[in-house]
Amino acid sequence: MKKLLTAIVAAATIISAPGCSSVCYPVESQQQCVQSDPLEDIFKSIVCVRSKGKYQDENGDTFTTAQFGSGLAYKQEAGWSYVTTNHHVVNLPDEISRVDFFSAMPAKVWKKIEQEIAIVDSKYDSNSADDILLELIREDQSLDTVVLRAETPLYVSRAYEVSSLQEHLADDVYVLGVPLAFERGVTKGIVFNPQVELDGHYYTMLDITVQPGHSGSPVFVKEDDGRIYLVGQIRICMPHAMGICGGFGLATEMSELEDVWRINQKEPAHSPFYRVPEEEGSSPRRDTK
Structure with missing residues (x-):
């Protein structure tokens, strides 16, 4: 009886522990309480966004540059995952002038010939195999914000x-x-x-x-x-x-x-980026622009 009372008191203490959510489950005949932190769940939806551009001069020489920012995966719809970040994170100039301070030559103009926006692990990520490509679909330069989307499923938290x-x-x-x-x-x-x-x-x-x-x-x-x-x-x-x-x-x-x-709204059907939701068993398809 003493052991039984001890077990009952211990179980009651665990269930009523302050700061602990009501997520309890039996583990080897005991009650274990798992504290659920909304911020930890939201944390899974945070991504590192890289905007990489390739530039070429009139002689055909090239160089690559990149800039980084933070993004939030905030919505899933019709097979797409939606991410937002700042406009200045993904905005690369069409032309760059570079001066060689060790030469008397005038500034050289380099024109952008390629740009890629992707989710990467970090600035130091050298493994491109797991990069997730992003497509820019909406932007507002005055608010410095953009909406990107990925075909790869991303974690979207519902904890906020x-x-x-x-x-x-x-x-x-x-x-x-x-x-x-x-x-x-x-x-x-x-x-x-x-x-x-x-x-x-x-x-x-x-x-x-x-x-x-x-x-x-x-x-x-x-x-x-x-x-x-x-x-x-x-x-x-x-x-x-x-x-x-x-x-x-x-x-x-x-x-x-x-x-x-459009955080709580459907994407507009007239948008060139809109994809008709697939019927069950059908193959993915995308509307042409």
Whole structure:
């Protein structure tokens, strides 16, 4: 009887443990409680986006350059996975002028002949076999945001809700991204100013450490009840003009982004990128442009 009472007390303690979600299951005649963290689930939807361009001069010489940012896989529809990041992450100029400081020759003009956007493990990823190609389908340069899509299935977290409401001063915020294009991570800060107007758009100013590579990172707010809300997208770190990323960042508000992302909407059937959902047992097909 003493052993039975001990087992009952232990089971009750586990089930009612604070901070533990109600996900309990029997393991070898015992109760084990698994704590479910929404941020850990969202973390699986964060990707490193690389935009790589190949340039050629008039003599046929070529060179390749690349830039990186963070992306969020936020939607799946009709066999596609949708990813968003900043416009400046994927935007490569059509021409580049390069000066050889050790030569008296004028600046040489290089023209872009190829561009590839892909999900990679990091800036140091040398294995191209597992790169996931992305296709640009929507962009808004004024908001510095784009929508990309992949045929490869990506993990899309359902552990958050979308909020277009204005945040409050000192709200806890979390930025999930790939700083320095090195490794995924989460940074915590607070809302410094919930509404800053710049160039006709509204942003949330964050007191948070963001670095190059955080561009395009989603911004989340965690409420007292544990719910997570997607509230925006990192645009720039400050002071941006100095090229130094310190303790502040600007995030585009979801009220500005929702129409571009179509986050809770179907893709328009008239879009040249729309693919008719396949019937069960049919082969994949894509509408021609």
